[in-house]
Amino acid sequence: MDTTFRDAHQSLLATRVRTHDLLKVSPFVSHHFAPLYALENWGGATFDVALRFLHECPWERLEEMRKMIPNVPFQMLLRGANAVGYTNYPDNVVYKFCELAVQTGMDIFRVFDSLNYLPNILVGMEAAGKAGGIVEAAISYSGDVSDPNKKKYDLNYYLKLAEELVKGGTHVLAIKDMAGLLKPKAGKLLVTALRDKYPDLPIHIHTHDTSGGGVAAMLACAEAGADVVDVAVDSMSGMTSQPSMGAIVASLQGTDLDTGLKLDKISEYSAYWEQARTLYGPFECTTTMRSGNADVYNNEIPGGQYTNLQFQAYSLGLGDFFEDVKKAYAEANQLLGDIIKVTPSSKVVGDLAQFMVQNKLKSQDVLDKAEELSFPKSVVEYLQGHIGQPYGGFPEPLRSKVLRDMPRIEGRPGASLPPLDFQKLATELKETFPIASDRDVVSASLYPQVTNEYLAFKEKFGPVDKLDTRIFLVGPKVGEEFEVTIEKGKTLGIKTLAMAEDLTESGDREVFFELNGTLRSVYIQDKDASKEIEHHPKANKANKNEVGAPMPGTVIDIRIKVGDRVEKGTPLVILSAMKMETVVQCPVAGIVKTINIDMGMKLEAEDLLITVE
CATH class of the missing domain: 3.10.600.10 (pyruvate carboxylase f1077a mutant domain)
Structure with a gap:
C-alpha cells in the first residue's frame, strides 16, 4: 500500500500537502499503480488540517481523487470512536461520518484506538462495516515482542487482542506500528504467530522508518506471511515516513514475492514528489532531523506526531530544547503508565512532555507537585477517562492527585453521550453560512469551531484551494x-x-x-x-497570589470574575497553543482581586493572568 497521499506528508511535512498537488499526480498513479492493495489518502490528521490550515474541504478532496483514480482502492485512517477527531463523539456522529465517507469514495477503513481499547475499536468497526466499507481493524504496536524483558506488551497481549478483533468481524487484520518500533525479529515472530492462528485472514503491516530499519522489518514481515506492507514513494519515504517503495519493490524482484510494480514508473512518481516537496520547505521535519535515528526505540514518538511535536515546540519557544522534549516524552510516557501512543493518546504524552520542559520539571517533581500544577487539558481529560481505559489501568497516585474530586468516566466514554441532532445543527449552520453544504454539517459535527472558521474564510475569500501552492503559501x-x-x-x-x-x-x-x-x-x-506592541506584566513567582501563564498561548476561556471566591485547584483560565489546551488552576484559596487578561489575548509564559486576595 502506498501512503504518499496521507501518512507520508503527515509524517514529513506536518500534513500540509494540498489537494491541488495530490490531484496533479493522480492520473499517473491511476495508470501505473493499479496493482497496489490500496492508496492511503484520507483520514487521520488530514481532515482537520484541510479545514484549519489549507482552507479547503476534505470531502471535496476525496471526491476529486476518486474521479481521477477510479481503479485503485482507497484506504483511510479512522480513530475508532474518535472518528477523525481528538475526542469522543456520540455514536451517531461516527456512523454518519462513515456513511458519507463511503458515499464520497472511500473503500477500506483502518480502524484503531489510541489505547487499543476494544469497545472504542468495535464502534468504529461497526460504523465502517454498516456503511459498506471494508473493515481493517488495527492493533497499535508498542514495546518489543522479541525482548523478553519487555513484559507489558508481549506476544500473548497481541494474540488476545487479535482474537477479539476477529470475533468482532474484521475483514483484514492490521498491525499499526506508528513509531517504527517493530524490529525484523519482532515482526517475524508476530506475523508468524498470527499467520499460524489465522491461516486465511489477510494481514497488513504498517510501520515508520524513523530508526532506519523499516525496509528490513517489512521484508521480514512479508517473508513471514504478511499480505500487505505499507510504503511511501522514494522521495517521500524514510525517517518519520514509511519505508521506501522503490527499495522494497527492487528487493523483491525475481522472488516469489515480486510485486509486479515497475521501478522506472516509481522513479517518475518519485521525481514529481521531489519537486512538489520543495514547495513545502517551511513544514519540513528535516530542519533538525537529517537522518534516521534509533533513539525512537527509547522515546517511542510516533512518526505522524514527530513533525507536529517539533512545530509545537517551536511555537511554544522550545525549539532549541527539542532534544529535551524527546527525553521528556519518554519520562511522560512512564508517568502516565507506559501507554499505547497514537492520536489522541500520543498528544497527551506530547503535551505533558512540553509542559515538563517549559516548567523545568523532572518526573519526581511532577509526582511531588501534582496537586498544585496546572496540567494541560488533554492530560486531565485522559486521567478522567475521556479517551478510554488504558491497558493495565491508570497511574496511581498521579491520577488521584491530579483529579482530586473531578468526575471520572468508567467504561466507554461515547456510550453515555446523547445522539447529536443533525437537523438542528444543519439549521443553525446554514442560518449563519448560507453556503454551507450537508457535508459541512458532518464536518461541523466533528470540528464545530474549525468548520465555522473555514466557512467564514471561504465566504470572504472564495475558493483559495484553486491557487497554485506557492501563490497560496507566500502570495x-x-x-x-x-x-x-x-x-x-x-x-x-x-x-x-x-x-x-x-x-x-x-x-x-x-x-x-x-x-x-x-x-x-x-x-x-x-x-x-x-x-501595537504591548508589554504585559509578569507574575511574581515568589508570590503565590499572582497567577502566571504556565506557557505561551491564546486566552480561549475565562472561568471566573472579579470578586469570585476560589479554592485551591479552581479552574481559572484556558489557554490554547497549537491544538494544546492548558487549564490554569488556582494555586491558593481566596477572592479574585484582578483579572489582567481579555478573551483572545496572546500571552507569553509567566504573563500575569489574575491576582487573588
Missing part, C-alpha cells in the same frame, strides 16, 4: 502574472501591479491588480501595520 510578487482555474472552462488571469503606501484610517491598504486585463483595486486590512 504573488509585484508584477507577477498567474492563472487560476476556478472551474472547468473558467480561468482567471491575474497580474499584481502595486500596493498603496498610505494606510486608510481603518488600517486598510489599497492593492492594484489586473483581472483578465481589466484594472481593479481592492482594500485589504494590513494586519502588521495595525499591530
